[in-house]
Structures are given as structure tokens and as C-alpha cells.
Amino acid sequence: MLQNTAVIRHYQKLTDSMVEMWERGYRSDDLRLFLDGYLAALKVANTVEAFQIHRLEEETMRFLYDPSNFESPQPQMERELDRRYR
Numbered sequence: 001m002l003q004n005t006a007v008i009r010h011y012q013k014l015t016d017s018m019v020e021m022w023e024r025g026y027r028s029d030d031l032r033l034f035l036d037g038y039l040a041a042l043k044v045a046n047t048v049e050a051f052q053i054h055r056l057e058e059e060t061m062r063f064l065y066d067p068s069n070f071e072s073p074q075p076q077m078e079r080e081l082d083r084r085y086r
Helices: 005-023 028-045 050-064 076-084
Strands: none
Touching: 005 028, 005 050, 028 050
């Protein structure tokens, strides 16, 4: 679990960017390259401790490989219709 506020902000930026990139047509390999570059930049900038970068990587990888994070949400009306006709 991430506890450092700066690392949490990086996590939010990363995950928001990955979802946005997914919606523009990029896929897992591209997102992984983006993540690797972002983490490398954090290491070079030396603004976050190495163990926190490692935790950030673990959490963002978990986010990346969870398919539910990249599903398009169904509009409310469709969900209600689906429930009625089951």
C-alpha cells in the first residue's frame, strides 16, 4: 500500500494516463513502456526513494494487468435494462 503523498500523486498520474492512453488505442506493451520510462525518470530525478519507486511499480503493474480498469463503463440505462431482462 502506498502511503507517501508524493508517491500517491505519481500513482494517480500514472493510472490516469494509462487509462487515457488505452482509450486512444494504445495497448499493454505500449503502456508498459510508458510506465518504464516514467519510473526511470523518477529514479534519475532522485526525488523519490528507491524502495518507494519499487512499491509504486508494483502497484501500477497490478493496475495495468487488471482488465477491469480498462473496461468502458456501461451507461446507467443499459445496466437497468440488463437487470430487468435476466
